[in-house]
Amino acid sequence: MRLAPRTNRRILLPVAVVAALAAAASGAAALLPDSSAAKSAAAAADGLPHTAVEVSPGACGHGWDRPSAGRQVFDLRNTSSDPAEVYLTDTSTGALLGEVEGLAPGVQRPLQVVLGRGSYAFRCLPEDADAVTGPTVRITAGPATGGPAVLPVTEHDLIPPTLEYQKWIGQGLGALVGKVDALRDAVDSGDLPAARTAWLTAHLGYSRLGAAYDAFGDLGDAVDGLADGQPDGVKDQGFTGFHRIEYGLWHHQSADQLRAPAQQLAEDVRKLRDQWADARMEPADLGLRAHEITEDTVTFELTGHNDYGSGSSLATARAQLDGTAEVLDRLRPLLEPRDPELPGIDQWLARSRSDLDALGHDGSWPAPDKLTDNQRERINADFGGLVERLAGVAAVCDVRRTS
Structure with a gap:
């Protein structure tokens, strides 16, 4: 057997391991005006609460100012001039609850997760630049645990x-x-x-x-x-x-x-x-x-x-x-x-x-x-x-x- 030629690609963590990451991978990228991002917390067609979150070196994770537990969607919008990867992390363990890769400048993509009580932060990784960790957000009410998470492998x-x-x-x-x-x-x-x-x-x-x-x-x-x-x-x-x-x-x-x-x-x-x-x-x-x-x-x-x-x-x-x-x-x-x-x-x-x-x-x-x-x-x-x-x-x- 000879392995078929492969492109250099990443496989996002699947539903069985981290449901949120698969949801991020399936979300269609869309260019949205600023007014759409401001209103993204409104009721959406999927029936889930949405929160607009900024992705940039200077404002990574900004916009998540009303944390709550449960199933929800973060609308991640890259406001910088470079592509970026985005991780949602459990700050107490370092585990990943979701990721979006290849987020182009000016593009918004959804990240669906289920969160329980705990401390979380977005981590923005611009292309050819150092990673930036956003502010820690604490959820103190609701279920004790959320969706699955996985410790990253080095x-x-x-x-x-x-x-x-x-x-x-x-x-x-x-x-x-x-x-x-x-x-x-x-x-x-x-x-x-x-x-x-x-x-x-x-x-x-x-x-x-x-x-x-x-x-x-x-x-x-x-x-x-x-x-x-x-x-x-x-x-x-x-x-x-x-x-x-x-x-x-x-x-x-x-x-x-x-x-x-x-x-x-x-x-x-x-x-x-x-x-x-x-x-x-x-x-x-x-x-x-x-x-x-x-x-x-x-x-x-x-x-x-x-x-x-x-x-x-x-x-x-x-x-x-x-x-x-x-x-x-x-x-x-x-x-x-x-x-x-x-x-x-x-x-x-x-x-x-x-x-x-x-x-x-x-x-x-x-x-x-x-x-x-x-x-x-x-x-x-x-x-x-x-x-x-x-x-x-x-x-x-x-x-x-x-x-």
Whole structure:
């Protein structure tokens, strides 16, 4: 599997973690005249109380002068000349109750939250400028607690699990060298049935290393690239690696035709192992990768897009679930106090594994297009639910500015 290209983006914390942040993300930006901002506390179409709040270095949080508990909307208007991010924070814990990112100058966007008794402040983070914290606002009446909040994660928090994960990847690459050597040796000997078995073992071993793909660089493309985009498709000299050998093994190519690709794969995997000691994964990406592995499994494996004849897409999907679980295990100390959805993620992961295992017999799985309607619906529902929940992991682990 190759991760689909990503733009540099943030995922806002979802409803299950912080309801207010999802509401902020869904609000449409609008240019409003000054008079509209002044009247925003009036009854709105949504039936909730609205408060106009200013976003600027000199007046961050100004306008919130009648604090009250309950569900409400802050209409955040950037009155400065630069884009800004805005956080609503619990000043006693530092937890975030809501955020709006990319608030352009002159633009107003809503932030819906549920507040209980406590102390709160807006934090304005202009682009290319220091953060500014607005006045502390205290709510002394109403429910004791409000909506969910989450402690922000720093890059320092993510360094230990990333280093631990890198070490695990190194061990996996060491084991992968032996599996690919076995594939090469089977091809060299002309035993193509043994080569097919060895191919699947080796490719599943590689597929479990999902969160590291972005750090593999060009060698990752050489090892597990697709024929997509190659001028001559599967016949192109630039089509190498696991899928090149897969195509040959399941399209009646001879051992002579496969010896060079198998030898090249063995050399490339050995280079990957040797270079990994100097590789550096970006700590801020680890949470996002947990989501991306499963998202790309849906796109490329459950559709059969990456199948070059072996029919092993569901086996690969199963291996990638193991890869997702490895990332979650490294992040678990950070997630347990922050993400109330973590037990649900574990349940959906177990369900997805179990339903895939039920389709496998003697180490083989049917191709996706051979599933019955009920089987396909079940697997699609499993992965759809898991992808949705893993978006929360990416959001919780998203590093947010502190200064």
